[in-house]
Structures are given as C-alpha cells and as structure tokens.
Amino acid sequence: MNNPFKISLAQLERQKKIQIVGELPGSFLGVEDTELTRFPGPVAYDIEVGATVGGTVVRGAISTPIVSHCGRCMKEFTHELEAEVCHFYDKSDDIELDIAEDIREDILLEVPMNPLCSEDCRGLCLKCGADLNQGSCKCDNSGGGNLAWSELDKLDLP
Template identity: 30%
Template structure:
C-alpha cells in the first residue's frame, strides 16, 4: 500500500483504509507457501498520516486474520493479529535508502524511517507488523493439554490410560492443576 505525499495537505491528516490480498506481501505469502501460517482473509490496514514540523507522522493499525497450528495439540485454530505502529518519516536521499533506513526506538515503540520521491510504500512495514506478532509457539488455548506423548491422543478431547510416568506426577505436584472452564 502506497501513499502519495502530495495528497497530504498541511494541517489535515490523511487517512486511508485498505484491504490487500496476502499475495501483495512477499514475506507473508512466502510464510504461507512454506506452510507456517494460513491467512484466512485479506490484510487490513488503517493508516493516518500528517505533516508535522519537518517530517510526516504515520499512525497505523494492521489486522490480519489467520489460522495457526497449536504447538501442543497440533490442531489448527483461527486467530486475528492486530498490531499498531507509529512511524516518523523524513525525506531522505537515495543514499539513505541504500544504507540502513530504519532505526527502532524500542522505549517509545516509534520507528524512524525515510522516504524518497513522492510516495511512501507501507508494504514492508505492514508485513513486519504481522510477522512480529505471529507467536513462535502458537497455542489454541492457554489451557491446551496437548497430545499424550505415548499414544498421541488429543487430551483436550479424550483421556487415555497411558502411564505418563514422572512427567505427570511432577507436573501435578508442581501445579495446582485447575482447569478454568
């Protein structure tokens, strides 16, 4: 998604809402073809950009519906990633773009970037927001009981008679095992 800078007037924020197919995002569609995630709908972005002093301030929100495989029970479940960002854009030179043009200031969650010419392309930023929020160990639920390591039964749906030995003993001793449901 691109914003043409001339469209942004002084003293007037410019807002845009777009829904784009996953295929518009090389990194996201790459993850999808690798089977890491399945996006279940278009990636939605709301971006408001305004002129401020010598720079542009963009405030955005990205919404990405997807389906993930639970790392404990392997079941697929649906989730929605929502991520917000603020980026300060300064007009850059071609040289800046070749060099590193993104400095992340973690304490403020503010990203500083530069643009060249008359447009800002948010594609990379949107992808980054989504990939950052995809859990490394997805869980269908905090209470997911996972699969029995012996027989593979999905313990969320059924129980089994396997002796899980030390593991379950230690586990129940350590944890006050209440299932809140």
C-alpha cells in the same frame, strides 16, 4: 491495482493528514502462506498518515485472520492477528512514501512463535499421542513412565 500504501507527499503536504482505511489480500503486502501459518482472509487496515515538521508520522492498526498449528496439540486453529502500526519517516525529497514493506513487517512480527489453540490446551500424550483435550488416555503420565509402553516405544511403531 492502486497501491494505498504509496503516499503522495505532495498530497500529504496539502492535506496534512491522509486516512488509509480498507482491506486487501495478504499477498498484496507480500504476506504469504508458509508451512506453519496461512493467511486465509484479507488484511484490514486503518492507518493515519500525518505531516509533521520533521517528516511523516504513520499510525494505526492492521488485522488479519491467521491459521496456525497449536504448539501443544498440533491442531490447526484460526485466530485474529492484530498489529499496531507506528512509524516515523524523515522528511525527504521523494515524490512518494511507500509504507508497504513496514506494514508487512508489522504483521510478520506479530505471527506467534509458539501459538496455542487455547491457554489451557492439554496437548498430546507424549506416550500414545492421544489428544488430551478429548479426554484422558490410558497411559500413566504421573510418574517417570510406564514400563510396558517404553518397551513398545523401542519397537519403533508408527
């Protein structure tokens, strides 16, 4: 496959500016699924590469859908990851400039460490594990804990 992230510096020298716009599967950029996150859709990019006196300026934006597990309720949810691209490469004698690795890092840096399905996700009850977004459970979560339930906890129920 033709790699749009490999820029011919001779072509850039002639054109002064190259626009890279399109979509590619995340795997192309080495953006792989992990246990905690999946990338179900393509990576969309809109990047401008410009020649300046001292080197090459790469600016633009990338976005891709990402599936994360909510840090509070553990449910999977899909959201849009958006990353800004802003790099400068010193002038070199190379024939081409490969920006794929930097683009990949731009994406991975935006993967949230503690994703939330919504800002006000109520999470799971610490005692019975009920999803409090679906409604309250029977536990008394107001104080230091319900005695009956803490007795049950000692039984190590599944």
